[in-house]
Amino acid sequence: MLTLYHAPRSRSFRILWLLEELGVPYDTEMVSIRGSDSTGHMPSDYIDIHPHRKVPALVHDGVPVSETPAIALYLTDLFPQAGLGPQVGDRQRGPYLTWLAYSTGVFEPAMVERAFKTPHQAALGWGSADEVEQVLSRVLQARPFFLGDRFSAVDIVLGGSLQYMMQVKVIPETPVFSAYVERLSDRPAMHRALQRDGDIEES
Numbered sequence: 001m002l003t004l005y006h007a008p009r010s011r012s013f014r015i016l017w018l019l020e021e022l023g024v025p026y027d028t029e030m031v032s033i034r035g036s037d038s039t040g041h042m043p044s045d046y047i048d049i050h051p052h053r054k055v056p057a058l059v060h061d062g063v064p065v066s067e068t069p070a071i072a073l074y075l076t077d078l079f080p081q082a083g084l085g086p087q088v089g090d091r092q093r094g095p096y097l098t099w100l101a102y103s104t105g106v107f108e109p110a111m112v113e114r115a116f117k118t119p120h121q122a123a124l125g126w127g128s129a130d131e132v133e134q135v136l137s138r139v140l141q142a143r144p145f146f147l148g149d150r151f152s153a154v155d156i157v158l159g160g161s162l163q164y165m166m167q168v169k170v171i172p173e174t175p176v177f178s179a180y181v182e183r184l185s186d187r188p189a190m191h192r193a194l195q196r197d198g199d200i201e202e203s
């Protein structure tokens, strides 16, 4: 059994989207992450599921997994038949792992620096926002998805972040980025996830 610990309109949306792409049965457990009443919908033992009591977290048959790229990798390995993550032995496995790690290890910190106007320090373990933007632009100019013609969980994890950073104007709407986001919005599973996210918020 799979349970996604989720908060509407948050980083856990991408795992909701991935689960919809996979087409597997899952439950959602709503976690209250904002507001002063942190005991709201926060399970008392949630710290055993996510060490920072954030979302997303996934529990599979009693085993907790957190950190978005790790959850994405866990799920695409668990359901290889869905073809959303190259498996060990596939030449695309290396690029797959690289871009998953890049999403929260490089892309996010660089964009947060830009959003908060924090000067970039070369000693940090990621490139500047300008550099990251150029890297992504070069890749997406050359191919429709991060791994080529093949849509993968990278397009949910990193692509979903890129989409969000464009919405909040941290990344400009260049023709390359806009065309990519348009391709993402062609995914019916993304719309199912948006619907489910909205339903959870209203319930």
Ligand SMILES: N[C@@H](CCC(=O)N[C@@H](CS)C(=O)NCC(=O)O)C(=O)O
Residues within 6 Å of the ligand: 010, 011, 012, 033, 034, 053, 054, 055, 056, 066, 067, 068, 069, 104
């Ligand atoms: N590194 C984590 C980040 C998770 C994260 O920051 N989640 C936010 C939601 S957008 C959260 O739960 N914030 C609540 C809090 O910090 O108390 C990941 O990529 O999964």
